[in-house]
Amino acid sequence: xxxxxxxxxxxxxxxxxxxxxxxxxxxxxxxxxxxxxxxxxxxxxxxxxxxxxxxxxxxxxxxxxxxxxxxxxxxxxxxxxxxxxxxxxxxxxxxxxxxxxxxxxxxxxxxxxxxxxxxxxxxxxxxxxxxxxxxxxxxxxxxxxxxxxxxxxxxxx
Amino acid sequence: xxxxxxxxxxxxxxxxxxxxxxxxxxxxxxxxxxxxxxxxxxxxxxxxxxxxxxxxxxxxxxxxxxxxxxxxxxxxxxxxxxxxxxxxxxxxxxxxxxxxxxxxxxxxxxxxxxxxxxxxxxxxxxxxxxxxxxxxxxxxxxxxxxxxxxxxxxxxx
DNA sequence: TATTGTTATACTCTATAACTATA
DNA sequence: TATAGTTATAGAGTATAACAATA
Numbered sequence: 001x002x003x004x005x006x007x008x009x010x011x012x013x014x015x016x017x018x019x020x021x022x023x024x025x026x027x028x029x030x031x032x033x034x035x036x037x038x039x040x041x042x043x044x045x046x047x048x049x050x051x052x053x054x055x056x057x058x059x060x061x062x063x064x065x066x067x068x069x070x071x072x073x074x075x076x077x078x079x080x081x082x083x084x085x086x087x088x089x090x091x092x093x094x095x096x097x098x099x100x101x102x103x104x105x106x107x108x109x110x111x112x113x114x115x116x117x118x119x120x121x122x123x124x125x126x127x128x129x130x131x132x133x134x135x136x137x138x139x140x141x142x143x144x145x146x147x148x149x150x151x152x153x154x155x156x157x
Numbered sequence: 158x159x160x161x162x163x164x165x166x167x168x169x170x171x172x173x174x175x176x177x178x179x180x181x182x183x184x185x186x187x188x189x190x191x192x193x194x195x196x197x198x199x200x201x202x203x204x205x206x207x208x209x210x211x212x213x214x215x216x217x218x219x220x221x222x223x224x225x226x227x228x229x230x231x232x233x234x235x236x237x238x239x240x241x242x243x244x245x246x247x248x249x250x251x252x253x254x255x256x257x258x259x260x261x262x263x264x265x266x267x268x269x270x271x272x273x274x275x276x277x278x279x280x281x282x283x284x285x286x287x288x289x290x291x292x293x294x295x296x297x298x299x300x301x302x303x304x305x306x307x308x309x310x311x312x313x314x
Numbered sequence: 315t316a317t318t319g320t321t322a323t324a325c326t327c328t329a330t331a332a333c334t335a336t337a
Numbered sequence: 338t339a340t341a342g343t344t345a346t347a348g349a350g351t352a353t354a355a356c357a358a359t360a
Contacts, residue, residue, distance in 0.1 A: 010275070012290045017278040019297040024181040026304040033311055043327060060341060069329060074343065079326080096336045096341040118167070121174040124303050128296075133169045136296035139289060140176040146281050147183040154190060200350060217318065229351060231320065236349075253318040253359045 020143065034116070038109050039083055043068075045113070047076050048085060048102070052110040056089065056099035085109065177300065191273070195266050196240055200225075202270070204233050205242060205259070209267040213246060213256035242266065 035045045043066075050065050051057055059077060063070040077100055080086045085106035091097035102110065125133065192202045200223075207222050208214055216234060220227040234257055237243045242263035248254035259267065282290065 009287065009290075010278075012287065012294065013278040013282040014274070016282055016290055016294050016297065017274065019294065019301050020180065020184060020281070023177065023297060023301050023304060024184040026301065026308055027177060027181040028185060030304065030308050030311070033308075041326070058341075068327085070342070071330080071344095072328060075327075091341090094337075094341080096334095098342075117171070117174065121167070121170040123307055124177070124300055125170040125173055128299065130166065130169065132296060132299075133166075133173055135292040136300070137169065137173050137176065139285075139293035139296065140173065140180060142285065142289075143281055143293070144176050144180050144183065147180060147187065150280055151183055151187050151190075154187070198349070215318075225350085226352060227319065228321095228353080232350075248318095251318080251360070255319075 035113075038113060040085070040109070044076055044080050044085070047073070047080065047100075048106060048110050049113075051086065051100055051102055052107065056101040058091065058097045058099060060097070062100060080106070192270075195270060197242070197266070201233055201237050201242070204230070204237065204257075205263060205267050206270075208243065208257055208259055209264065213258040215248065215254045215256060217254070219257060237263070 032042060035042060038045075040048065046066055047062060050062055054061070054065075057065075059070055059073040062077075063073045066073070077086060077088065081088065084103055086100050086102055088098040089101045091099050128136075189199060192199060195202075197205065203223055204219060207219055211218070211222075214222075216227055216230040219234075220230045223230070234243060234245065238245065241260055243257050243259055245255040246258045248256050285293075
């Protein structure tokens with residue numbers, strides 16, 4: 001117990017870190033599985049949401065928004081065209097460009113996934129007292145802030 | 158303000174969910190970047206840790222432990238042999254099998270990554286008062302428990 | 315006959331470089 | 338000359354099915 005007391009703070013941080021890592025893993029698994037049920041991968045869902053928010057967009061714009069190469073967007077759009085989520089429409093004023101546009105199915109799936117967030121939040125958090133939620137929001141906010149700083153710092157170097 | 162008050166609990170859950178999702182994304186990015194600096198991918202690091210914990214293991218065992226196909230393990234071991242993290246050693250009693258074994262480099266990198274967890278925990282959490290940490294551990298524990306149940310439930314259906 | 319690992323094939327995400335059509 | 342998107346090529350993760358060697 002003495003050693004445990006001495007290492008208390010580090011142990012506690014380690015325990016919280018373990019929870020954060022496990023949570024990240026579980027969220028990723030759950031999300032990937034849910035998207036697969038909708039016929040999507042994470043990369044394609046990302047593109048779907050981007051188009052849903054912006055409206056029809058060129059592949060260059062999408063590449064920049066997603067942080068991937070233009071070539072990669074070609075592949076994603078190819079797949080999502082074959083599976084009926086988007087179409088390539090001619091750009092009205094630039095014949096080099098195409099406008100990636102949602103199909104009715106793509107729009108419906110995007111809306112359904114966004115709506116599903118509420119259910120997900122309930123499954124994770126319903127029944128927790130407001131005080132408990134507030135604590136979590138505070139603590140997570142702090143941790144997320146530090147993570148953002150870490151990632152930004154490493155991205156810069 | 159009235160509508161805001163009425164939707165309070167759902168809003169609060171939505172806010173916490175956003176934090177959880179952002180945290181999962183940031184952790185994943187940071188981890189992927191860190192592993193890349195060590196010459197590893199997530200899949201290869203997973204295999205590395207598994208071998209570090211178990212000692213030399215057959216590819217079948219590793220496939221089961223990682224939850225991937227045996228064929229996939231062949232590819233991972235091929236890559237990690239080429240990059241000097243592991244070797245294939247003959248199984249002493251079963252000439253069909255190979256024992257995936259860490260090289261000195263593989264062992265060193267595994268130890269370095271495990272040690273790096275402490276620094277990561279500090280970067281994320283150092284300076285937070287013990288009470289704050291305890292709250293976080295409680296809240297995250299609850300959320301992780303529910304996530305585990307969710308994933309298990311979906312995996313079963 | 316069952317198991318271990320590999321070859322064969324295929325799909326997805328990712329990247330760079332070279333090329334075409336258009337600005 | 339610069340830009341949009343594609344073809345070409347390549348590496349990594351993932352899967353199933355067929356096959357060899359061995360149990």
